Each structure stands twice: as C-alpha cells, then as structure tokens.
Amino acid sequence: MMLKKFGCISLFLVLFEFGNTASGNSLALEINELNNASEKYTPSKMDVGQDNLQQSNEFSGILTRIKTGLSETSSILKRNYNRYHKKRRFRRLGRFHGPRRLEFNSFIEQNTRVCRFPWSIDNFENIYAITPDKENSGWAMSPHQQCMRGTWCPYACKPGYYSAQWDPDAVSANGKGSTNGGLYCDEDGILQVPFPERPFCARGMGNVVVNNTLANPVSACQTVYPGNEAMIIPSTAHPRGSVDLNVVPKSYWLSTSCQFYVNPAGSTNNECIWGNSKQPLGNWGPYIFGTGQAADGHTYISVRYNPLYIQSGFSLKNTYNVKIACVAGFCNFPANNECKCENGACTLPNGCTVTLTNDAKAQFVLY
Numbered sequence: 001m002m003l004k005k006f007g008c009i010s011l012f013l014v015l016f017e018f019g020n021t022a023s024g025n026s027l028a029l030e031i032n033e034l035n036n037a038s039e040k041y042t043p044s045k046m047d048v049g050q051d052n053l054q055q056s057n058e059f060s061g062i063l064t065r066i067k068t069g070l071s072e073t074s075s076i077l078k079r080n081y082n083r084y085h086k087k088r089r090f091r092r093l094g095r096f097h098g099p100r101r102l103e104f105n106s107f108i109e110q111n112t113r114v115c116r117f118p119w120s121i122d123n124f125e126n127i128y129a130i131t132p133d134k135e136n137s138g139w140a141m142s143p144h145q146q147c148m149r150g151t152w153c154p155y156a157c158k159p160g161y162y163s164a165q166w167d168p169d170a171v172s173a174n175g176k177g178s179t180n181g182g183l184y185c186d187e188d189g190i191l192q193v194p195f196p197e198r199p200f201c202a203r204g205m206g207n208v209v210v211n212n213t214l215a216n217p218v219s220a221c222q223t224v225y226p227g228n229e230a231m232i233i234p235s236t237a238h239p240r241g242s243v244d245l246n247v248v249p250k251s252y253w254l255s256t257s258c259q260f261y262v263n264p265a266g267s268t269n270n271e272c273i274w275g276n277s278k279q280p281l282g283n284w285g286p287y288i289f290g291t292g293q294a295a296d297g298h299t300y301i302s303v304r305y306n307p308l309y310i311q312s313g314f315s316l317k318n319t320y321n322v323k324i325a326c327v328a329g330f331c332n333f334p335a336n337n338e339c340k341c342e343n344g345a346c347t348l349p350n351g352c353t354v355t356l357t358n359d360a361k362a363q364f365v366l367y
C-alpha cells in the first residue's frame with residue numbers, strides 16, 4: 001500500500017490528527033489523498049536521441065539570454081503575448097477561457113516534440129531547476145522524462161515558494177488533471193502560462209521553518225502536486241541553521257496542502273530522490289511533514305514517522321527527533337500540549353498536528 005515506484009505512485013493520507021482547534025469548528029484541512037498519479041509519457045528512443053543533441057547545442061545561448069536581467073523573462077513574455085495575440089487564432093485560446101495564452105517564442109524548439117526548460121539555474125523567478133543536466137532539463141519531472149508537446153510540465157520553486165501555475169480546468173485532486181501542474185507545452189511547442197497575472201513562484205505563508213540543531217544537514221523533500229507526486233522538491237536545513245518550509249495558502253490548487261518526506265541527517269538537495277528498502281531517502285525517509293493553510297485561515301502543520309521507513313526495517317532509534325515549537329502568536333497543540341516524535345514514539349500514535357492561529361509562526365525543530 002505504501003509502495004511507490006516510478007510511473008505509478010500510490011500515496012496515502014497525510015494524517016492530521018487534530019487537537020482542539022482554535023475556532024472550535026470541526027475543521028478538516030483539505031487532505032491530500034494522493035492517488036495513482038502516473039507519468040503519462042515514457043519517451044521512446046526516437047523521441048529522445050536527436051532532439052536532445054539539438055537541444056543541448058541551443059541551450060546555452062538561451063540561458064545566457066534569460067540570465068541577462070531581472071525582468072528579461074517577463075519582458076519576453078509580454079512581448080510574446082502581444083505578438084501572439086496579433087497573429088494567432090483566438091479560438092485556440094478556448095482552453096483557458098480567455099485570451100491568456102502566452103508563449104516563449106524564443107524557446108520554440110524546431111523539429112522536436114519537446115518544450116525546453118526556459119530558466120537558468122540562477123534565475124530571478126525563485127524557480128529551482130531539478131536535475132538540469134538530465135533529460136528533464138530542470139522541469140519537476142523524472143530525470144528521464146521530457147516536457148513533451150501536448151502535456152503539462154511542472155517546475156519546482158525554491159524553499160518557501162510554491163508554483164502558482166496549473167491547469168485551470170482541473171477539478172479533482174485525485175483524478176483527471178491531477179498531474180497538470182506548471183506550464184502547458186502546446187502542440188506547437190509553445191509554453192502556455194495559464195495564469196499570466198501570477199508569478200511563476202509565489203511566496204507561501206512564510207510562517208514555518210525547519211530549525212536544524214544537528215551537526216549535519218537535513219533535506220525535506222516536497223512532492224510535486226499537481227504533478228507526478230514524486231518527492232523531488234528540496235528544502236535543506238544546514239547544520240545548526242534553518243530553512244523556510246513551503247506552506248501553501250488556502251487559495252492553492254484545489255485547496256490541497258503540502259507533503260514532505262524528510263531525509264536522514266547528512267542529506268542535501270541531492271538526496272530528494274527515490275530511495276528504496278535499503279536506502280532511507282525520499283519516500284523511504286524517516287519523517288513525513290505536512291503543511292497548509294485551511295479555509296478558516298489557520299495553518300496546520302503535522303509530523304509523523306514514515307510508515308514505509310518502519311516497514312522497511314529502519315530503526316527509529318537511529319534517527320534524530322522532531323518537535324514542533326511555536327515561536328510567535330498562538331499555536332494550538334494536541335492534548336498534552338506538545339507535538340513531537342522522539343525515540344520512536346510520537347505524541348499521538350500516528351503523529352500529530354499543530355494549529356497556527358492567524359499570524360502564529362512555528363518551527364519543526366530537529367534535535
């Protein structure tokens with residue numbers, strides 16, 4: 001049940017066991033019951049070979065162009081938007097219910113079926129490029145997967161930011177459209193921006209950090225959702241340092257929340273990858289954190305041991321401890337006024353959830 005593998009991922013509930021909620025309502029944070037997301041496309045040899053060569057030759061020039069200024073990307077977008085609407089047939093815009101199709105004209109791949117990743121590694125859009133040297137070339141997709149025409153291509157954001165672009169037509173968090181995050185690579189190889197009025201990466205709630213008191217770094221790996229739900233978006237807390245953890249606002253995609261698989265001590269961005277029953281990384285990491293703002297405006301954050309880590313025979317005694325600490329405002333804890341996982345036991349058997357009321361702030365303290 002907990003098993004995830006490439007291509008087909010069965011995820012489970014982010015378990016939120018509520019204490020008394022501050023507002024007294026029976027609040028249920030929209031829970032990500034992540035299901036069945038499957039990678040829709042497996043590139044054949046023919047798709048990959050030739051295109052890749054051409055892509056890598058052209059790529060460096062484009063990166064230089066995009067790197068040259070803070071507003072470079074947005075001015076390209078604007079320019080292309082105007083150009084596009086002068087020359088294109090509007091009926092093709094129907095998908096987004098209005099004249100919203102943008103294009104990165106400069107990035108159209110001739111003679112390929114691929115939309116290239118349009119940002120450099122050190123971009124100004126707070127976008128985090130995932131394995132840019134692999135076939136995914138930076139998109140938040142599997143390393144072997146390319147952004148193909150006619151598909152949605154999710155991208156990752158830096159710690160504390162979330163991707164504010166997704167398929168406006170998606171209506172169900174589990175079914176059709178649940179992999180449709182990011183930009184749309186259309187049949188002409190043009191990247192469409194579904195919500196042009198939004199940034200690519202928006203600042204999250206900004207009320208939660210990971211405070212790492214350990215002598216080694218630890219990476220928390222967020223799942224790509226909407227997307228293939230792989231836990232490949234890293235936030236790494238350096239030794240005796242802290243890192244912002246993404247908390248999505250209630251306006252986030254279909255009111256869903258964030259899920260993080262948290263790695264053992266000694267892990268970095270590079271360890272937000274698929275582990276296995278011998279290697280407790282990513283989906284097999286020791287902890288699962290959940291974060292999100294609910295419809296009531298409060299933020300809910302949760303911690304639990306990862307059942308798959310336990311089932312695989314890894315020892316809870318061998319890993320660090322985690323407690324949620326309130327650092328500003330009022331946080332509502334479960335019954336005994338704590339929420340932690342220590343020496344193999346959590347405050348509640350299946351982990352616990354803390355409510356950050358209004359502007360409260362909290363930390364996941366690793367110790």
Ligand SMILES: *[C@@H]1O[C@H](CO)[C@@H](O)[C@H](O)[C@H]1NC(C)=O
Binds near residue numbers: 035
């Ligand atoms: C999940 O995958 C199975 C097997 O591929 C399929 O039969 C089922 O309909 C899928 N469920 C959903 C909700 O997509």
Ligand SMILES: *[C@@H]1O[C@H](CO)[C@@H](O)[C@H](O)[C@H]1NC(C)=O
Binds near residue numbers: 242
């Ligand atoms: C991290 O947590 C420790 C232990 O609770 C605390 O002493 C320290 O002040 C925290 N660090 C920050 C940056 O808040």
